[in-house]
Amino acid sequence: MSLEPFADSRSLTLGVELELQIVNHHDYDLAPSSRDLLRLMEKVKLPGNVMPEITxxxxxxxxxxxxxxxxVLAQLTETRDALVAAADRLNVGLCGGGTHPFQDWSQRRIFDKPRFHEISALYGYLSKQFTIFGQHVHVGCAGPDQALVLLHGLSRFIPHLIALSASSPFVQGTDxxxxxxxxxxxFAFPLSGRAPFVTRWEDFGTYFDKMARTGxxxxxxxxxxxxxxKPEYGTIEVRVLDTPLTIEKAAALAAYVQCLARWLRIERPFEPAEDDYLPYTFNRFQACRFGLDGTxxxxxxxVHxxxxxxxxxTxxxxxxxxxxxxxxxxxxxLRGELAGTGNDASWLRGLHDRERLLPEVVRRQCLRWAGRPA
Structure with missing residues (x-):
């Protein structure tokens, strides 16, 4: 199996994907209602689309x-509003956040789709633990070599994107x-981390062919x-962001990625190099652990x-x-959050400190996502 051709794409266009939590209105635990939501959404015309995820x-x-x-904001708003209306009909809630604060991963059900069953068979319990929620941002690239150069340029700012988007302080009921x-x-998945440092599509194709030959x-x-x-789209896909608590934040993060990409392409403030990755894992850990206060x-x-x-x-x-x-x-x-309230993880912790009840935190997350006053 060979690498597919890199599709034509307009430079610096954007596409955004958001994975959302579906929760019940009883105790605000996760609810296995994606199939019912998808059935209702089939009847709604959208600027993008709505799809199942692994659980x-x-x-x-x-x-x-x-x-x-x-x-981006207009399309997210239209789709969000349609999804919230469908969720209301089913008496379930939707919310952002990178993790559900107290769900039990062992209770999750794999969505009935061949690829999801293949992943479950391969990765075992990790597939259910993959009930986590992220934002992906696609950036259009005029050609495959440009895409690879941009990929490695943006990799320097992966910690920045993690820290700004972080919204998953709670897991299994624990901070x-x-x-x-x-x-x-x-990071538990064997093919996670960073891409190999190649800047020509021909060389990337050679790498892919070697990996494909191994099976x-x-x-x-x-x-x-x-x-x-993402050669089928003619883009690169940034995958480290937690799903924000609001569509406004999601659109702002996509705009930040787009601005960084334009700056890197036009001003070329540095030439990407393999040595850029020497502190990569350290920087990424600092962003995950300490957010905006990380080193x-x-x-x-x-310089630190x-x-x-x-x-x-930036x-x-x-x-x-x-x-x-x-x-x-x-x-x-984003500048306002940096100077004032901090990231979404700070908001979630602050709310929990006041309420001392994680279901109430999720209830308020649902209100924020729907754009309704708390």
């Missing part, structure tokens, strides 16, 4: 191809001490990398600073690109 307590919404922050505990479940992979879907090429090691200079400081520096660097891409509203939202 029946999850559902994924996707935008179509978008050009800017406003279009893990991590801002993004979700990614610990992703370890059959398609790009078998790689759970933090960023991976970031600059791969070129070796907080992620909060380095993210603020906001300054991409300012003109945010203007060109009409992304100012999204960046403004």
């Amino acid at each position: 029946e307590s999850m559902i994924e919404l996707c935008t179509g191809v978008c050009v800017d922050h406003a279009e 893990t001490g991590f801002d993004s505990a979700r990614l610990n479940s992703v 370890v992979v059959k398609s790009m879907k078998d790689f759970y990398w933090d960023i991976r090429p 970031f090691v600059d791969p070129k200079s070796g 600073r907080t992620l909060r400081e380095d993210i603020e520096a 906001f300054a660097a991409i300012e003109i690109h945010a203007m060109e891409l009409k992304a100012e509203d999204g960046i403004r939202l």
Whole structure:
């Protein structure tokens, strides 16, 4: 099996995927209602689509191809509203957050789809523990070599994206001490982590062919990398973000990725190199564990600073690109969180400190996702 050709795509276009929690209104535990939701959504015309995920307590919404922050937000809003209306008919709730705070993974059911059953057969209990919820952002690339260069350039900012999006402090009823505990479940998979450092599609094809010959992979879907090429779409896919608590935050994070991509392509502030990955695992752990207060090691200079400081520096660097891409509203939202309330993990912990009841936390997550006042 060979690597499929890289499709034509307009540079810097966006696509967003969001995995959502489906919960009951009794105790706000996860509810296996994705099939019923999908049945209702079949009758609704959407700008993107809605799909099942690996277990029946999850559902994924996707935008179509978008050009800017406003279009992402408009499509997410339309799909969110339709999904919430369908969920109301079924008397279930929907919410963001990278993990459900107290669900028991052993109670999950695998969605009846051949690929999901294959994953379950291969990975065993890990497949049910994969009931976690992330945001994926696709960035259009004019060609495959450009895609690989952008992939490695954006890899430097993986910790920034983790820290900004982190919304999974609770697992199995316990505060893990991590801002993004979700990614610990992703890291358990053998083909997670980072892509190999190649910057030509020909060389990437050689790598893929070698992996395919071993029988370890059959398609790009078998790689759970933090960023991976998606040749069928002509994009790269950023996969490390937790699902935010609001669609506004999701659109803002997509805008930030788009602005970083434009800055990297036009200004070329550094040339990607294999040595950029020397502090990669350390930086990623710091972001997962400590969020915005984690330590970031600059791969070129070796200078240590907080992620909060380095993210603020990127906001300054991409300012003109945010203007060109009409992304100012999204960046403004992220800057406000950086200076004030912090990430979604901070909001969840603060709410739990006040309420001392995780079902109440989930109830309030549902209200935030639906855009309803708490």
